[in-house]
Amino acid sequence: MSFDLLPDDVARADVPVIAHQDVTLREPGPGDTAVMAELAKSPWTSWWRTDTTPPNQVFWVVEHDSEVLGIITWAPTPVVADLRFTVHPDVEDLAPMVQAVSMVLDHAFAEGTTKSVRWTAMAGDLAGTKVAHAAGIRLHQQLPDHLADGDGNLHDAWLGSIRAEEDREPKTVWRWTELRTERFLLRPLAESDDPRIRETLDDPISRTFLFDRPKPLTDAHAGAERITKWWNAARGLSCTWAVADAGTDDYLGDISLLKIDATTGAELGFYTHPGARGTGVLAETVPVIVAHAFDDLDLRRLTLMAAESNLGSQKLAEKAGFHHFGTQPSAALSGEVMEDLIGYELLRD
Known part of the structure; x- marks a missing residue:
């Protein structure tokens, strides 16, 4: 049978x-x-x-x-x-x-x-x-x-x-949490987010700073990126939240803690749906992620990397309390132009 x-x-x-x-x-x-x-x-x-x-x-x-x-x-x-x-x-x-x-x-x-x-x-x-x-x-x-x-x-x-000799306990901490702010729900990515993830990644501004994305970019490509983020969360390597409208649950962007390590901390990464830019999505949610990283995950250091021309990310870093710690010459590809990569860090008090 x-x-x-x-x-x-x-x-x-x-x-x-x-x-x-x-x-x-x-x-x-x-x-x-x-x-x-x-x-x-x-x-x-x-x-x-x-x-x-x-x-x-x-x-x-x-x-x-x-x-x-x-x-x-x-x-x-x-x-x-x-x-x-x-x-x-x-x-x-x-x-x-x-x-x-x-x-x-x-x-x-x-x-x-x-x-x-x-x-x-x-x-x-x-x-x-x-x-x-x-x-x-x-x-x-x-x-x-x-x-x-x-x-x-x-x-x-x-x-x-x-x-055979291993125990039956989980071998990693699965990074799968929900957080809230006044206007937004930070939750794990869902398959239903794929169309709006595609719109975000395919946006001209996003493409300037998020290189190595296929052209044209499809919902399947967006789904593959989501699936990879699920896998990295399961292995304890990163944690990614969809920033969703608290009322409609519409996807408005991503925030990730990448390369999570007890010694070196984690790197903060993010992007915003083009329809949500200018609405304070990241300004409201990044401080919550920072507090979660320090208070709940017990990390001691966060970093944020921004291309020299990405003034929005630099302003966000400074507003969130990050400090410039170094510059990597010609380490960022923005559009088709190589430029410096600006490093910011924030240490736990």
Whole structure:
């Protein structure tokens, strides 16, 4: 029984039933046809149908309180095994799915021959990555064009792994918070923001200072940038907020803390939707981000880099209390012109 996920001509391994508390891993049956069809339509499983399926692959349905939460496949090998899974789009509480993945890992390492488990997901699978992260899987890298879907389209992949001796605690701090000001909500980026992200990045002023963007720039390009920011947040490397109107939730811009490090601090980066310029979006929100960086993240230093001709960013830095600390000659490409890059810093009191 393939349910449009696994090739029909692949011999299935025996599927053990694994149960713990109220979570059960079992072989799919005829009663699962409808929910499996829904999962098969998910973009996060579309690449499975083109992937080479090992003959010993185990395919589980994850059941919690008589409800199917998702699917897990497991390909055991003597040393390194492969794991992938998809969460049903209607599932909000991911804790039972995290437990299910932990049960698979226990099963994998129980015999002592498997030393490491590799996890692969299509880039952008946010729910699946939250499960992997919570189950203690170390998030490694995003690989371009690593996967192909059933229509032959290429997709980036997110990769991770866990060794038998490692604990099951998250290996990074996922930078995923919400903050508020009087007029704005600072929240994680959402897929619905992509059209306005594209408008922001494709704006002539933005293009002057945000180089290396494709021309023409599409919603798909904007989505790829959002997905990369999600991944960097999951790995604890950065934190990006969409600045949204508190009433309408419309995307008005981005603010990021980049290259987060306990010793060197973080770099502040931002851009504003052209329709929101001149409305005080950054003037109101940057101080909140600065306070969050120092008080909640316990960082000791923030930097901000601005091209010499980017007077708006320089004024913003100075208004937020940043001080000039140095200039890098000919380090910024503004339009097609090389110019100096001005460095600002702010130290925690």
